[in-house]
Amino acid sequence: MTAHCAAELLSAYVDAELAPRQVRRVEDHLAVCEQCRQEVAELGRLVDRLHSLERLAPPPVLAAEVERRVVLEAGRDRLGRRIDRRMQRWSLEPAVGLGFALVVTFTVVLFLFAQGVERARDRTIPLRFVDAPAGEVLGAPVGEGAAGVREVAGRRFTRVDGGWRQDGAPAGADGRHVLLGGREWRRLVAAHPELAEVVELPGRVLLLVDGEAVELTR
């Protein structure tokens, strides 16, 4: 080797990072080249100097700072994992969500259907007439006295078998019925608010409304 060694080669030689064949070539050259020997010596001194740089002890506060940040990170991580898990649950199990939606829909539909049936039933129970011979519908009075007579809405009712009959009303209601709690009853109470109290009387009630005999049925 006549030319000087490349700096890269000498640097690697100082580090003992050359292959044996390259080492032999460099050493052959160094044996005859003062300049490269000097270069190697200077590199060696630089490396020694760098090796002798003191190692600093990490500041004691570093551990506390890292711990604080890691705890924060771990907290965020846990929250993130919880959110992920929830999202996964919804995304991976759509059947659960779909089932829940179906149950809610079914319940709402059922409720609306029941309401509709109730309204329809109200509509299908108008005031209607039945064949009921006078004197046989409510029977005869079961007794006289306080227990058998009540004053409601300014009307005097007498206890009869199966209900109450307003005094003066015929024994039979001429077949006219109103279902208590039904649509016709609400219409009747709207026209005669005082009749709301009549509902307190148990059983069937026979009374006069606008001079007409009406039987209230529960």
Added chain:
Amino acid sequence: MDASSRPLAAEVALTAGREAAEDRGAAERHLVERHRWGDEEAFAEVFRSHQSMVYNVAYRLAGDREEARDLAQEVFLRVFRHLGRFRGGSSLKTWIYRITVNQCRSRLSRRRPPVVGFERRQGGSPLEVADTARTPEERALGRDDQRRLGAAIARVPEPFRSALVLRDVEGLSYRQIGEVTGASQGTVRSRIARGRQHLRRLLEGEPW
């Protein structure tokens, strides 16, 4: 060189080294597994074992203690985040070196080059490198020399600075530096040589 032509002592040393590496690998896998299962002590062990290395590399690359402290925090935060995904393709130490160097490069590339503590002395001679009169004991640098040498290292441009620090301060082999930086051994050799050239010129006070 094949196994049959290898001397017995070298063969024994190679086998012992391989076994030690396997033991270390198994211990590191166990450590990572513990971290995955939420064992906080696992990360604490990693921190205790590597904090000096991380802090010193950061300090040598940044040339500033405060910066090194911040960098070390960032490095360990990354280690904490990714330790569970460490697959053992390299040693844990190499992996942490890699995170440290990358973090330092990324952060330091956004700042202006440091100018602290390395102004050429007014009218004075360049910093001395050669000092053949000193014995090895005497060669141990004084604090002032250490500070100036540290400041000069911090002025060596990347990627030569990290190669220089990993080799001459941390004592890694060319192969290990290649694993840390992702560069070939030829590139590592070139970077170290150029890093040393830069450093010598800085220490000699030559214009750069």
